[in-house]
Amino acid sequence: MEDTFLFVVLTLDAMLRVATPLILCAMAGLFSERSGIVDISLEGKMLVAAFTSATVAALTGSPWLALFAGVSMATMMSLIHGFACITHNGNQVVSGVAINIIASGLTAVLGNAWFHRGGQTPSLPSEARFMPIELPFAEAAGSIPIIGTIYKEMISGHNGLVYVAIAMVLITWWVIYRTRFGLRLRAVGENPQAVDTAGISVAWLRYRAVLICGLLTGIAGTYLAIAQNASFVRDMTAGQGYIALAALIFGKWKPWHALGACLMFGLLDAVAIRMQGVSVQLIGEMPVQLIQTMPYILTVVLLAGFIGKAIAPKAIGIPYVKER
Amino acid sequence: MNDTVKPLPRWIDVGLIPIINVSIALLVSGLVILAVGENPIEATKVMITGAFGYDEGVGYTLYYATNFVFTGLAVAIAFHAGLFNIGGEGQAYIGGLGVGLAMLLLDASMPAVLLVPIAILSAALFGGLYAAVPAYLQAYRGSHIVITTIMFNFIASAIMVYLMVNVLINPGQQSPESREFSDAAQLPFMHEIFGWFGVTIAHSPLNLSIVWALICCVLVWVFIWRTKWGYEIRTVGFNETAASYAGIKPARVIMLSMCISGGLAGFVGLNEILGVQHRLLLNFTAGYGFTGIAVSLMGRNHPFGIVLASVLFGALYQGGAELAFEIPTITREMVVAIQGFVILFSGALAYMITPWMTWLYNRLSRSAVTPVEAEG
Numbered sequence: 001m002e003d004t005f006l007f008v009v010l011t012l013d014a015m016l017r018v019a020t021p022l023i024l025c026a027m028a029g030l031f032s033e034r035s036g037i038v039d040i041s042l043e044g045k046m047l048v049a050a051f052t053s054a055t056v057a058a059l060t061g062s063p064w065l066a067l068f069a070g071v072s073m074a075t076m077m078s079l080i081h082g083f084a085c086i087t088h089n090g091n092q093v094v095s096g097v098a099i100n101i102i103a104s105g106l107t108a109v110l111g112n113a114w115f116h117r118g119g120q121t122p123s124l125p126s127e128a129r130f131m132p133i134e135l136p137f138a139e140a141a142g143s144i145p146i147i148g149t150i151y152k153e154m155i156s157g158h159n160g161l162v163y164v165a166i167a168m169v170l171i172t173w174w175v176i177y178r179t180r181f182g183l184r185l186r187a188v189g190e191n192p193q194a195v196d197t198a199g200i201s202v203a204w205l206r207y208r209a210v211l212i213c214g215l216l217t218g219i220a221g222t223y224l225a226i227a228q229n230a231s232f233v234r235d236m237t238a239g240q241g242y243i244a245l246a247a248l249i250f251g252k253w254k255p256w257h258a259l260g261a262c263l264m265f266g267l268l269d270a271v272a273i274r275m276q277g278v279s280v281q282l283i284g285e286m287p288v289q290l291i292q293t294m295p296y297i298l299t300v301v302l303l304a305g306f307i308g309k310a311i312a313p314k315a316i317g318i319p320y321v322k323e324r
Numbered sequence: 325m326n327d328t329v330k331p332l333p334r335w336i337d338v339g340l341i342p343i344i345n346v347s348i349a350l351l352v353s354g355l356v357i358l359a360v361g362e363n364p365i366e367a368t369k370v371m372i373t374g375a376f377g378y379d380e381g382v383g384y385t386l387y388y389a390t391n392f393v394f395t396g397l398a399v400a401i402a403f404h405a406g407l408f409n410i411g412g413e414g415q416a417y418i419g420g421l422g423v424g425l426a427m428l429l430l431d432a433s434m435p436a437v438l439l440v441p442i443a444i445l446s447a448a449l450f451g452g453l454y455a456a457v458p459a460y461l462q463a464y465r466g467s468h469i470v471i472t473t474i475m476f477n478f479i480a481s482a483i484m485v486y487l488m489v490n491v492l493i494n495p496g497q498q499s500p501e502s503r504e505f506s507d508a509a510q511l512p513f514m515h516e517i518f519g520w521f522g523v524t525i526a527h528s529p530l531n532l533s534i535v536w537a538l539i540c541c542v543l544v545w546v547f548i549w550r551t552k553w554g555y556e557i558r559t560v561g562f563n564e565t566a567a568s569y570a571g572i573k574p575a576r577v578i579m580l581s582m583c584i585s586g587g588l589a590g591f592v593g594l595n596e597i598l599g600v601q602h603r604l605l606l607n608f609t610a611g612y613g614f615t616g617i618a619v620s621l622m623g624r625n626h627p628f629g630i631v632l633a634s635v636l637f638g639a640l641y642q643g644g645a646e647l648a649f650e651i652p653t654i655t656r657e658m659v660v661a662i663q664g665f666v667i668l669f670s671g672a673l674a675y676m677i678t679p680w681m682t683w684l685y686n687r688l689s690r691s692a693v694t695p696v697e698a699e700g
Contacts, residue, residue: 038470040470040474080668083673084668084672084673085672088672088673088675088676089675090671090672090673090674090675090676091408091671091672092672093408093410093470094408094617094621094667094671094672095668095671095672095673097410097614097617097667097671098664098665098667098668098671098672099664099668100664101614101618101660101661101663101664101667102661102664102665102668103664104657104660104664105657105658105659105660105661105662105663105664106356106657106661106664108655108657108660109356109360109654109655109657109658109661110356110359110360112653112655112657113360113361113653113654113655114360119655119657234657239478242474242475242478245471245474246471246475249471287486287490289482289483289485289486290482290486292482293478293479293482296475296476296478296479297475297479299471299475300458300461300467300472300475300476300479303461303465303467303468303471303472304461304465304467305465305466305467312468
């Protein structure tokens with residue numbers, strides 16, 4: 001009993017760690033997609049940020065400079081996406097694909113050219129990384145049964161950026177639903193003509209959305225490279241940007257729902273890691289691949305309308321062309 | 325004063341502007357090479373020599389190009405129907421699985437004359453059916469095909485890992501590969517075919533699939549521009565509402581174009597599994613499905629343009645390998661970056677320079693016309 005409880009708590013603890021980049025990316029995608037700009041380049045932006053932050057941390061030894069650099073580069077990529085999709089009315093999916101591929105190629109080339117380690121950046125000492133934070137009284141609370149264990153093992157001892165990610169959901173909800181900017185952002189994703197008629201610039205609104213998207217993917221990438229891991233590895237995002245996109249759709253483009261989806265996908269991943277080679281009663285050995293693909297399968301099933309209905313912002317993917 | 329803006333003539337729109345876009349992409353790639361402290365002109369030379377300078381290089385270039393023709397055509401046919409099929413990678417993977425399963429089942433009992441058509445059919449069938457699911461969901465349930473095909477890429481990869489590691493692996497072997505097919509279940513290499521006629525060319529993975537790729541180009545051209553179905557596909561791609569008023573059923577067109585698209589992508593399996601590897605293994609698609617997007621955009625969704633773009637990308641892949649060998653600072657992933665820039669500039673930013681070109685064209689043609697008008 002005691003063991004099972006600890007197992008559950010530790011799995012949930014792993015879930016939070018795995019879900020953090022997903023949460024940040026899903027919130028990033030939420031801003032962009034709610035404004036009407038499809039963003040399948042969450043993956044690429046996160047990868048660029050991971051590479052930049054790992055490089056800067058290796059060169060300067062400062063995690064804060066690394067965070068700044070990672071966020072800046074991800075935002076740069078966002079601006080390219082915006083330039084193509086907002087200014088030039090380009091195809092948003094094509095632009096996203098381009099950014100993902102550029103990110104994958106460029107980080108590998110530059111990483112290899114600068115560090116000569118086959119695309120990997122040097123391993124970082126702990127001063128150059130974001131380290132886990134022990135919340136107050138964690139040690140003392142550990143002796144209290146159940147609640148204390150949950151507090152010590154699951155809630156405390158995470159990286160600062162994990163708490164940032166959770167806070168980001170609250171902030172996203174507040175910005176989207178409780179501010180004038182959020183109202184306009186939602187409007188521009190549903191009916192840009194109306195926003196334009198009201199005398200508000202569609203392009204500027206969408207640029208701001210895309211910039212916020214870059215900022216958040218930048219934090220996500222930085223977390224991957226210098227908090228969760230200690231260096232950049234080639235293609236280290238490994239599809240997490242797409243899982244975040246899936247979570248966003250699964251969460252029907254709403255912050256709390258998306259958080260739920262991220263946690264669920266994170267849990268699946270945490271369970272998949274723990275289930276590797278473990279034989280379950282009645283079923284036998286679970287194929288890990290099945291658990292790992294669950295996010296994708298579930299998203300397809302949801303999109304097919306078999307569990308609820310995911311309705312995208314109405315103007316998503318359509319460039320706004322002012323009538324002359 | 326004549327103030328009307330003349331539209332661009334066709335040769336600028338479909339000829340010059342794509343060339344300028346690709347040039348911008350290559351220029352940016354050159355800047356990246358500069359940034360890692362190498363000489364872009366030197367790098368270009370190495371790449372061109374590597375891709376076309378000798379027999380073996382040409383063989384490799386065309387072998388890569390074969391894959392890109394298949395995936396490029398796959399993306400193009402979906403584009404004509406107004407659909408974006410990002411699932412080429414997964415469809416190619418499953419198409420290869422189809423080839424592999426058919427060969428593992430039948431290679432002992434049949435001659436090559438039968439096995440090759442069976443392989444072609446099963447590649448198309450598996451690839452096509454794998455694309456049919458997202459197509460069905462788009463056509464009848466309204467799920468966005470971009471998202472579903474992305475998800476299906478990951479699902480394909482998981483299916484393959486599971487099958488290779490647990491089911492199809494050759495017993496008593498560490499790496500997840502199937503047993504090798506019998507000699508009958510192998511497409512002849514081009515150097516072997518040339519050898520039959522007494523011509524010696526360098527060994528390369530180039531095989532008979534390239535002929536099938538060229539046949540596919542012709543078939544796709546005929547299909548898109550000379551058949552009723554092609555007409556329907558283009559009509560739906562151009563204006564779905566108008567198409568349904570004209571009695572065309574968009575849902576059926578989506579199914580048709582996606583199944584053909586998936587089938588074409590599946591032929592990558594023909595080139596890789598039946599042509600080169602002669603066994604089923606992991607990761608043989610190596611991103612060719614994504615390159616198809618760049619190829620199709622660059623070739624403006626036309627088979628002829630796709631062949632040209634495929635050869636260019638084949639050259640980039642082969643030249644890139646050579647480049648990584650000659651200049652170790654630049655790795656093979658440089659080609660991936662170049663591919664990304666091509667997609668950005670010929671795809672997403674395709675119309676960036678059009679206003680400038682229109683302005684320039686009007687400016688030039690006006691100054692050429694003005695003296696005549698003055699006389700009149």
